[in-house]
Amino acid sequence: MIMSRAAIRYAKAILDIAQSSGKAESVNNDMKSIVNAIGDSPELKEFLASPVIKMDVKKSATSEIFSNVQNETNSLFQLLFENKRFEILESIAKEYKRLFDESNGIEVAKVTTAIAITPELESKVLAKIAEFSNKKITIENTIDPSIIGGFILRVGDQQYNASVANKLGELKREFSN
Numbered sequence: 001m002i003m004s005r006a007a008i009r010y011a012k013a014i015l016d017i018a019q020s021s022g023k024a025e026s027v028n029n030d031m032k033s034i035v036n037a038i039g040d041s042p043e044l045k046e047f048l049a050s051p052v053i054k055m056d057v058k059k060s061a062t063s064e065i066f067s068n069v070q071n072e073t074n075s076l077f078q079l080l081f082e083n084k085r086f087e088i089l090e091s092i093a094k095e096y097k098r099l100f101d102e103s104n105g106i107e108v109a110k111v112t113t114a115i116a117i118t119p120e121l122e123s124k125v126l127a128k129i130a131e132f133s134n135k136k137i138t139i140e141n142t143i144d145p146s147i148i149g150g151f152i153l154r155v156g157d158q159q160y161n162a163s164v165a166n167k168l169g170e171l172k173r174e175f176s177n
Contacts, residue, residue, distance in 0.1 A: 007091035028100045030073040030094040038090040049087040107135040112152040
């Protein structure tokens with residue numbers, strides 16, 4: 001998903017406001033719930049992106065769906081209403097989370113596993129990350145049965161592939177040479 005410049009500007013502005021009011025972490029929790037809600041509901045994503053649905057309907061729906069959010073998040077909804085930009089809400093929320101983590105020295109490690117990550121595998125992954133990053137790490141787990149076993153770790157622009165599928169691919173290449 002390509003981040004629009006507008007989404008980046010909104011996210012930076014909301015983070016500045018939230019930091020100055022001391023609510024950056026609470027607003028980050030709002031943004032997580034927005035990303036999860038839109039990610040879990042194709043209908044909500046379509047609703048927000050639809051040019052047919054009136055802006056005031058989108059505003060009242062988002063205010064109702066996310067009724068327990070911070071004032072800063074509500075002011076974002078108001079701004080999106082005024083500027084007719086509800087379709088970028090998910091992008092703004094994702095960018096806010098990224099900026100929040102960055103400003104707090106937190107890096108997100110994307111770990112792909114064949115099954116849900118176990119505490120044992122999580123500690124192995126964190127040990128691997130410690131080899132090349134001294135930041136605080138949060139793990140985001142994606143499940144992909146096609147890797148068969150092991151894990152694929154991506155931190156920033158670095159990737160470490162310890163999947164069974166990758167090892168089998170390497171063996172196959174060796175035998176074909």
